[in-house]
Amino acid sequence: xxxxxxxxxxxxxxxxxxxxxxxxxxxxxxxxxxxxxxxxxxxxxxxxxxxxxxxxxxxxxxxxxxxxxxxxxxxxxxxxxxxxxxxxxxxxxxxxxxxxxxxxxxxxxxxxxxxxxxxxxxxxxxxxxxxxxxxxxxxxxxxxxxxxxxxxxxxxxxxxxxxxxxxxxxxxxxxxxxxxxxxxxxxxxxxxxxxxxxxxxxxxxxxxxxxxxxxxxxxxxxxxxxxxxxxxxxxxxxxxxxxxxxxxxxxxxxxxxxxxxxxxxxxxxxxxxxxxxxxxxxxx
Numbered sequence: 001x002x003x004x005x006x007x008x009x010x011x012x013x014x015x016x017x018x019x020x021x022x023x024x025x026x027x028x029x030x031x032x033x034x035x036x037x038x039x040x041x042x043x044x045x046x047x048x049x050x051x052x053x054x055x056x057x058x059x060x061x062x063x064x065x066x067x068x069x070x071x072x073x074x075x076x077x078x079x080x081x082x083x084x085x086x087x088x089x090x091x092x093x094x095x096x097x098x099x100x101x102x103x104x105x106x107x108x109x110x111x112x113x114x115x116x117x118x119x120x121x122x123x124x125x126x127x128x129x130x131x132x133x134x135x136x137x138x139x140x141x142x143x144x145x146x147x148x149x150x151x152x153x154x155x156x157x158x159x160x161x162x163x164x165x166x167x168x169x170x171x172x173x174x175x176x177x178x179x180x181x182x183x184x185x186x187x188x189x190x191x192x193x194x195x196x197x198x199x200x201x202x203x204x205x206x207x208x209x210x211x212x213x214x215x216x217x218x219x220x221x222x223x224x225x226x227x228x229x230x231x232x233x234x235x236x237x238x239x240x241x242x243x244x245x246x247x248x249x250x251x252x253x254x255x256x257x258x259x260x261x262x263x264x265x266x267x268x269x270x271x272x273x274x275x276x277x278x279x280x281x282x283x284x
Contacts, residue, residue, distance in 0.1 A: 002178045002189075005257040006171045007264070012075035013168065017280045019086055019158035025096035027219075031150025034221040035212075035230030040159070041094045042211030045104035047087040051080045053112045054131065057123040058173050061180050069175055076172040079165045086158060099218055104211035111203050121180055125196035128173045129251070132197070132258065133204060135170035136247040137240055138163035139263055142270045146238040160274055167267050171258040186254070194252045201248045 030036040055077050062073045094101055115126050141147045141163045148156045181189045212230075216222035234241040250256065 002182060004171070004175045004178060005259045006175055007259060007262070010072075010171075010259075010264075011168065012072060012079065012172070013165075014075060014078045015161070015165070015276075015280065016082060017086075017161055017277050018089075019161070019277065020089065020093060020154045023093075023152070023154045025093040026152060027097040027099075029097075029152045029155050030148075033150070033229075034216060034219050035226045036151075036233060038212045038215035038219070038221075039208070039230060039234065040155075041091075041099065041101065041215055042104055042208050044087050044090050044094070045101045045211055046108035046207060048084050048091070049105065049109050049112050050130065051084045051087075053115065053123075054127045054173065055080050057120065057127045058176050060120050061124065061176050065176065065179055069172075069179060072169070072172045073176065076169045079169055083162055083165065086162070090155075090158065099215055101211075101215070103214045104207075107207050107210060111207055114203075121177075122192065122196060124173065124177050124180055125193050126200055128177050128193060129197040129200035129248075130204070131166075131170060131173045132247060132251050133200070133244055134166045135258060136244050138166035138170075139261075139266065140238065140240045140243050142167070142266050143263075144238045147240055157274060160270060164267050164270050164274070167263055174258050190252075190254055197248055197251050201245070 028034055028037045030040055058073055059077060062070055065073060091101055091105075115123055118126070141159060148159060151159075177193065178189075181192065184192070213222050216226060233239075236242070
C-alpha cells in the first residue's frame with residue numbers, strides 16, 4: 001500500500017447524537033433567507049442516498065484492508081450511519097415546513113445509480129472525491145461562522161456536528177483507495193482519482209443547484225435577485241463553493257492526501273463550543 005499521511009493517533013469517535021427532535025419546523029430556518037435555506041436543504045436532500053453509497057463502496061474493501069484501516073472503516077460506517085439518520089430527520093423537518101423535496105432526492109438517487117454502474121474501484125474513487133467535498137465544506141463551516149450566521153441554533157449544532165465528524169474521517173475513503181489500488185502504477189492511480197473528481201465536480205454542482213432551484217420555485221423565489229444574493233454568499237463571501245472548487249483543483253495534484261492539511265485543532269476548538277445533546281451517547 002502506498003504511504004498514507006493519516007496521523008497515527010487519529011481519533012474517529014462514535015457519537016450517537018440527535019438534533020432538533022423537540023424543535024418546530026421552520027420554513028426559512030437559515031436567517032429568514034430563502035436562498036441559504038434552499039441551498040442547505042438541497043444539500044441535505046442528497047445525504048441519505050449519498051452516504052449509503054459511501055458506506056457501501058468503502059465497506060466493499062473492508063475485509064482485505066490492514067487491521068488499522070479496517071477499524072477506521074468501521075468507525076467511518078458508524079459515523080455515516082448517524083449522519084444518514086439525522087439528515088433523514090432534517091429532511092422530514094423540511095417537509096413539515098411545507099417543502100416537497102422528492103425531486104431532489106430522486107435526482108441524487110439517479111446520480112448514485114449512474115455511479116453504481118462503474119467498477120467498484122471507480123465507485124470508491126467517486127466516494128473519495130465527494131468525501132473531499134464534504135471535508136472542505138466542513139472546514140469552511142467550522143472555521144468561519146459566517147456560513148451559518150443567523151441560522152436556527154439547533155440547525156447550526158447539527159451542521160457543526162456533521163462537519164466535525166466529516167473532518168475526523170476525511171481520509172478513510174482515500175486510504176481505502178490507496179490500499180485498493182496498491183498494485184496500480186502511479187499514473188493510473190492519479191488518472192483514476194482525477195477523472196472521478198472531474199465527474200463529481202460537474203455532477204455535484206448540477207444536482208445541488210437544480211435541487212436549490214426546485215425549492216426556491218416552491219417559495220416563488222427562483223429569480224435573479226435571489227440567485228444573485230445566494231451566489232455571492234456561496235462564491236464570494238463567505239464563499240463555501242469557491243473553496244470547494246479550489247479544493248477540487250488541489251485534489252488533482254500528484255501526491256495529494258487529505259491529511260496534508262491537518263485541521264484537528266479546528267475540530268478540537270469546535271467541540272469545545274458544541275454542547276452535546278442531553279441524551280448524547282459516545283461509544284469511543
